[in-house]
Structures are given as structure tokens and as C-alpha cells.
Amino acid sequence: MKVGKLNPYGLEITQTIKAYNDEVRLNPQMRMVDLEKTIPGIRMDIRYATKNNFTKEVIYTEPKAFLRKPVAEALKKVQDSLAIYRLGLKIFDAYRPYAATLRFYEVYPDTNFVANPRKGSRHNRGCAVDLTLIELTSGKELSMPTPFDDFSPKANPEYKELSEPVLTNRKFLFSIMAHFGFKPISTEWWHFDYSGWADYKLMDLSFEELAAGN
Numbered sequence: 001m002k003v004g005k006l007n008p009y010g011l012e013i014t015q016t017i018k019a020y021n022d023e024v025r026l027n028p029q030m031r032m033v034d035l036e037k038t039i040p041g042i043r044m045d046i047r048y049a050t051k052n053n054f055t056k057e058v059i060y061t062e063p064k065a066f067l068r069k070p071v072a073e074a075l076k077k078v079q080d081s082l083a084i085y086r087l088g089l090k091i092f093d094a095y096r097p098y099a100a101t102l103r104f105y106e107v108y109p110d111t112n113f114v115a116n117p118r119k120g121s122r123h124n125r126g127c128a129v130d131l132t133l134i135e136l137t138s139g140k141e142l143s144m145p146t147p148f149d150d151f152s153p154k155a156n157p158e159y160k161e162l163s164e165p166v167l168t169n170r171k172f173l174f175s176i177m178a179h180f181g182f183k184p185i186s187t188e189w190w191h192f193d194y195s196g197w198a199d200y201k202l203m204d205l206s207f208e209e210l211a212a213g214n
């Protein structure tokens, strides 16, 4: 297969809709799907489409959430399982164009919390998702260790100085996510990587481009 153009950090990134369509033609599992279509009724609070995020800038032009097809389907299974407990998911971020990762690093150059642009983020591959749990009827978030994008030690999934209900909620979130193939990372309780993420390429297409291609 032809190798795409390398970016200044030497990464191979899918940057054109043509390259993306070629990938999908070779392997339909590569398709980026709109979470609101795959999981009807899912709650979203896409913070990077607002100024209510650590950059204080509007990064995304639309409050959209895309993930690779198998990742979105696994997340639907999480949502369906949560319904038994009258709970659901609220999505803060999913696929993130690589350009946004560059901007995050400019604003906050700490690779404990912001992806290193030399490697890219698993969000850029459509294989990572930031989320929390809500009560299905009220939409109220369950108590968790910190708010989303709190860059403090309390966000570490191992952090223990927390009340019993918060520990229980976090444990439940991790166990149901793990059951469907999602793994936590060491710094952010809200972030999950989907198993097999390395098989998916980094991407720098806008939400508009993806929506047009779907």
C-alpha cells in the first residue's frame, strides 16, 4: 500500500477524504461512525466545541462524536448494559482531529495530560473516548473523583483518598468499560482506549469531512 505524506514529526496521518475512503474500502472496520447515529439518545457534552475546556478556546466547529465502527459498536454494548441499572453514558470527547492535538500541546505542554504530538493521541485514531456515567432519566452525572479534564493527581484511576460512593462509581465504570474492551490510562479516570487501537491510523479530517463521507 502507498505510504501517505509524513507530517513534520514523521508520523503518517490520514489527511484527505480520498485516503480515508481508500482505507475504508480496504477494511470497512476503519469507518468513522457518528455516535449519535450508532447509539440513539446518547448524551453528549462535547467540551471542545465550547469554551468550557482547558484551552478556553472553541476547538471543534461542531459538537460531534465519531469513533471507528468496532469502537462505536462496543460502546453501544456498554450503553445497553448500563440501561439495566438505569444508567447511561455521557460523552465528552471521541475522535479528535490531529490538528486539535497540536493545539492542545501548544496550550498545555505536559504530556501527562495532553498527548505528545510526536506520537499523536489515540483519540486521533478514533479509538479513545472520554466519558462519564449518568442517571438515565435525570441525566445527572454520577459523582466521580474530579470534573472532566481536571489535570490533578485526583484524576489518576489509582487515587484512593475518595469517598466510598465515588470509589464505587469509578470502579463500576472501569469494570463495565473493561468488559467491552476499553482500558483506562494512568492519568485520567474519564479516558478509555479501545483494544487494538494501534491498528487504526492517526487522522486529521474535520467532522464536516467525515460527515460528508458517511
Ligand SMILES: [Zn+2]
Pocket (backbone or CB within 6 Å): 093, 123, 128, 129, 130, 190, 191, 192
Ligand atoms: Zn481522552
